[in-house]
Amino acid sequence: MAGRDIKTRVNSLELIESLELIESLEPIESLELIKGFELVKRRRNKDFLMNDALSGSRHTLTSETAAETTPSIESDSLAVTASGLEKTVVARDNRLTILSRLDLQVKSGESVAIVGTSGSGKSTLLGILAGLDLPTAGSVSLAGKRIDHLDEDQRATVRGQHTGFVFQSFQLLANLTALENVMLPLELAGVDNPGERARKLLTRVGLEHRLEHYPKQLSGGEQQRVAIARAFAGEPDILFADEPTGNLDEKTGESIIELLFEVNQASGTTIILVTHDMDLARRCQRILKLHGGRLEAVV
Secondary structure (H helix, E strand, O other): OOOHHHHHHHHHHOOOOHHHHHHOOOOHHHHHOOOOHHHHHHHHOOOOOOOHHHOOOOOOEOOOOHHHOOOOOOOEEEEEEEEEEEEEEEEEEEEEEEEEEEEEEEEEEEEEEEEEHHHHHHHHHHHHHOOOOOOOOOEEOOOOOEOOOOHHHHHHHHHHHHHHEOOOOOOOOOOOHHHHHHHHHHHHHOOHHHHHHHHHHHHHHHOOOOOOOOOHHOEEEEEHHHHHHHHHOOOOOOOEEEOOOOOOOHHHHHHHHHHHHHHHHOOEEEEEEEEOOHHHHHHEEEEEEEEEEEEEOOO
16 A cells, blocks of 8 residues: 555544543553544644654754754763652642652663553653653763653653564554554654555564454454554664553463563664563563662562
8 A cells, every 4th residue: 555545544543542541541541542632643743754653763854953952962871861860740630750860770781671550650650761751850861862842742752763572451553553553653654665664564473464453353462463563663772662562461471571572682772671570571581670769670
């Protein structure tokens, strides 16, 4: 299918997604789940290539002020840093502290698992580290670029240049085939031969026989394989994964774990994931537990 047809089908989602639904979602979902809305919204600013919501594609500024809106690289050795990170929310006149003076450094190429009880703030932390949300206080740098003082469009640029995402609920576009889901961010980024690259990625994850199937025709494990292929399509420096095996049975989850680290090892991508699955966490080089708003090393 031509890239124009794919984009037209995605843009049509704006007609069927209500603003009330978008506003009711959590930060990660509102930026990543309603991809059609995000893509349309980004099109209104012609300086931006509209690939942010699909994770990991090269996101470029076309204006002459691109250098001014993207901070300079601070360190090549660190993929993510957070210093004095705080996140508080107000609910029913009560102030709830989710993160408290949290510090974190993740080296380039490192794999880090963040574990903790439900409601401990793991997904909130992941969203802030990825630039999907802003901290109440503290600083965050992603791929050497400080992002906590940037506006949403500037953070989107940094995300698009450096990151990929894998989520528990897959976040595939239902009206696109497996091939089209992987092609779309490549099309939007202007990559040559997006169909060929998407086919290679899907073959790599064992779905060469499922290219023309829609998400509803795929099993949970197959949908997550498509999501992994899409996440790595833009050759991201950093992969963020939020409970990537959470919706899968044990056997399927084990195969997804193997696939995730196999693709990661081949690409040298930094992985930061949150999970309840200690088998998955133990595959990482480092395990950190989020407790009381702070991170503790797990021996």
